[in-house]
Amino acid sequence: MSATRNRNRNQNKRRRSGSGRSKPSAEQQLFTTTQQREAAEVFDLQMWCWGCDIKRKEGNLLAEFGLTRRKPLNKSGKPDPKISSGYHGFHHDLEVALWGWGVLASHQSTGTLFIRRDGFQPRLIAPIRHDSVSVLADVLDTSIDDLNIAHRLSLQLLEFFTAYETWALLQTGEEHRSLCESERNKKWSIAACDLATFWQDFRNSLANGGAS
Structure with missing residues (x-):
């Protein structure tokens, strides 16, 4: 009798999960494994350089580029002393926020793209205020699997990376x-x-097909 129950239980699990394979997330479809590995390493370098730009003795490059320093808010809407400040600004109509542990980018009400520092894995999450860092933990479990939006926001964010670095070199x-x-x-x-x-x-490669 118990063997029959176990067999039925396993059959029900297979029905609920389909073939047993989970659908690839948007970020998994955007890049090949090689592209993601290369971008992850370079993104770590980029984050390191932003930190150097802030501490530059001749002046803060992020501020000179037009980004403003912001203290993150907690869920009560007050500055959270436990979280380090970040930098916020716009590149054309893309809103960008930089912290030492990741980047947020959003376009109006389309959605928000979050990239954690340790690995270049863009994730679509529900739109949030860029200074409301404390709610990130709540929304990261509600990823939006929309490849078109992820693709568009990724292209815009890569444009920001390129524009900033081109300007910084000049x-x-x-x-x-x-x-x-x-x-x-x-x-x-x-x-x-x-x-x-x-x-x-990298942006050109993604625009011309990415992982496809």
């Missing part, structure tokens, strides 16, 4: 980026002064 030359690179004991696959070129090429 402002400081290659010396500052080389200094950023040398301040961390890590070997990257590209030079920091080549970030703009990498992001432009």
Whole structure:
């Protein structure tokens, strides 16, 4: 009798799960495994360079680019002293927020793209205020699986990466980026002064088909 119950239970599980394979998420369909691995490494370098840009003795490059420093709010709408400040701004009609642990990007009411620092895995989440960091934990479990939106927001965010790095090189030359690179004991696959070129090429690849 117990064997029959177990067999029926397993059959019901298979019916609920279909073939037993979960549908690939939007970010898994956007990039090939190789593309994601390469982008993850370069994104870590990009995040490191933004930190160097903030501490630059000649002046904060993020602020000079037009981003404003913001203290994140808690769920009560008050500044949260437990969370470090981030930088917020717009690139054309894309709203962007940068923190030491990730990036948020959104376009009006379309949705919000979140990329955690440890791995280049864009995730679509419900729209949130960019200074309401404390609600991220609540919405990360409600990913929106829409490949078209993820694709569009990813392209726009890559445009921001490219525009910022192109501008930064014009402002400081290659010396500052080389200094950023040398301040961390890590070997990257590209030079920091080549970030703009990498992001432009990566965007072009994604625009021309990505993982397809």
